[in-house]
Amino acid sequence: MQRFDFELISSWIPERARVLDLGCGDGVLLAGLSATHGVFGYGIEIDDAHVLASVKHGVNVLQDDLETGLATFGDSTFDFVILSQTLQAMHNVEGVMREMLRVGREGIVTFPNFGYWRHRLDVLQGRMPVSKELPHKWYDTPNIHLCTVKDFEDLCVKVGAQILDERVIHGGKQVTVLPNLRGSLGVFRFRRRP
């Protein structure tokens, strides 16, 4: 899968930043950021195959559960904490958001936008959506907390996150007109509300 959110994230990260990547997958985002931006960081990953892939990419990967593993990190110890297309699979989304705000000076979250028109159409037709963005059937999906761009804005308010930037993209392009309807991927940048 092409990760259009990675390009956007890369454009936001300054040189030599300290980055924590939650659910770092095969580690390509961190490996890329360290090659192009000289960032220092850690990835957290629970899946064995992903941990191995991350090591192969030369990433500092720590095998742990995101829902509890952030206790490893001190307050404000990272410039950026990234949660890329993982939010929807978490149990305690609110808890993780609060931990991101504690550990990082800024947070970046990307997630599949459930408000995307194709998903809405599927639901209107009486079916759970199955798409490129949400490829799983309802009964075997890891995605237990799907939300729309608007829903996520509400959560930001609740956990005390001030949104610094908010993009909705589709097919690699930013959607500016009716983004919650026409965009399939939400990308948010935020910090603790001062």
Place this chain on the structure above:
Amino acid sequence: MSELDPRSVGAAVPQRAGFLEPLILKAGKTLASYELVYETYGTLNAERSNAILVCHALSGNHHVAGVHADDPKKVGWWDNMIGPGKPIDTDRFFVIGVNNIGGCHGSTGPGSIDRATGQPYGAAFPLITVEDWVVSQARLMDRLGIQKLAGVIGGSLGGMQAMQWTLSFPDRIRHAFVIAAAARLSTQNIAFNDVARQAIVSDPDFHGGNFYAHKAIPARGLKLARMLGHITYLSEDLLREKFGRDTKRTEYGFNYEVEFEIESYLRYQGDKFAQVFDANTYLLMTKALDYFDPAKETGGDLPRVLAQAKAGFFVASFESDWRFPPERSREIVKALVAADKRVTYAEIDAPHGHDAFLLDNRQYHELVAAYVDNIASEINAGPRRTPLALGTAELEEMRGFQVQREGT
């Protein structure tokens, strides 16, 4: 040889190095001179940059990989980790196994003759710490012309030595593999160690540690110590699965003879061990474990201590290990992260308990192999020359590869 296992380093020859420079020990005493016995596998490159030191745990020794020419059945204790086509490949790396001072496999230890008296040291042999071992190992590296190690690897007590290397000689180690270890022993661990020691010292044949002079060995005490240790190195699940409540006879005997299979197994293991291992070495090794606590001088501030390390760290634990559980490894990882160190941490799903660090496990070995490959690119040692072979199918393929290569 290659027909049996194409991944074996083959026949290994133990070597000796004598040191006349006194070793000043942490305990305040001095070892006037000492010998280290070691083995090497692979070839040291021209830059002398491809050396990996293997540190052994409580009962280990210098025979890490391959076999001995006179005894092809005597396979090294970490043979599944080291060799061409294994995680630490000897095509690219020069691997060193050393028997620690205080050991009983050839390096100077309590059973060695004290030149000053002409008698075995026995109780007079000083307590040796992890720090002391690391200094002695560094001197061996000097002797071999190795200024900077590509890596130091060890499990359990061996992992502690790897960690200590990054603190004692931060400029002489690129990477530390700290496996199934801890930054210091738990209370429970010290307790187990003391029961083991009490079993040994209360054996009438111990003679206050000078049993050599009495031509005796405290075999009963050493056996008990090993039996206790053995239980703690395995997981409960594994014991249940392996032995259950199986008995030799179907009816209970209602006496104190060996009945359950686990009793028979443990006694056999204990007896076997007591015949080959030195009781004083066992005492010394368990004390070295107990004393290891690099953060002690900072009042327990491990991140502050680890701040001086320059190495990258590979830390791994095993889910079923209750002697050195994952929590202990996570403490190390947390401190390394707080100190901004490069670290990789894996928690391996293995059912065997503490012993898992010595056993075959695909995920574990693939991770070590991947990390070793990264070190190889760091020192420009190139790609693997023999493909990594961890499974039976890959091994078969490798046999073909070997034949091909031998043909060219």
